[in-house]
Amino acid sequence: MTHSPETPPIDFWWTVQGEWAEPPNERRGGMSGVQRVTLEDGTRYYVKRQRNFTFRSLRYPLGAPTLLREWNNLQTFARLGVPTAPAVAFDMRREADGWHAVLVTRALEGYISLEEGFSCARWDESERARILTHVLEALAPLHTAGRKHGHLYPKEVFVRPQADTVHVALLDLELSRRHLSRRHAARSDLRRLVNSLLGRGLAPQEFDLIRDAYARKGMPLPGDFNRR
Incomplete structure (x- = not known):
């Protein structure tokens, strides 16, 4: 208890x-x-x-x-x-x-899921890039520790953009567990997230943003990491 x-x-x-x-x-x-x-x-x-x-x-x-x-x-x-x-x-x-x-x-007051934000075209290109950058920053400590979320779909990622920052919260953690390596943990989660966002208007430059951000953190992802 x-x-x-x-x-x-x-x-x-x-x-x-x-x-x-x-x-x-x-x-x-x-x-x-x-x-x-x-x-x-x-x-x-x-x-x-x-x-x-x-x-x-x-x-x-x-x-x-x-x-x-x-x-x-x-x-x-x-x-x-x-x-x-x-x-x-x-x-x-x-x-x-x-x-x-x-x-x-x-309850997450004032937050919106990536699923809703992308599906409704709620944000312009620059705001989407800012939001994705903060989402990746939130995920990085998890993957650096060699853990994966395990169910990382856009509906499980909530954000609350403000003028000077973007607050992020991850939901549905039941399937999170340790993975074989940091890179495999990141690839497993981000492949699921990217594949879902591609159907909701994820642009090529946003795909590159995700890959480049993880390369800078020492967890390089292959160019086709979103493929099953």
């Missing part, structure tokens, strides 16, 4: 109800979904709930909630200086019908 002292106690998050962000995923007797919860002071949170959504590993041979893996990755990203949605609380409990887990993050 872990929670921020500035927020309600963990039992509150187990019982509070909100609007489902999308219909929960139900399969093989399990359930996983995300609710939006707004407190009386107007602060918004996202509450992930799971029942019998588990993974197995050497450490957890009998299984544990996949939200535990995401919570651990949130802590790892924080240590590496990789921005994410602010982590608020996590708990997991073994009940008669299996594992239950809850994970809470603060």
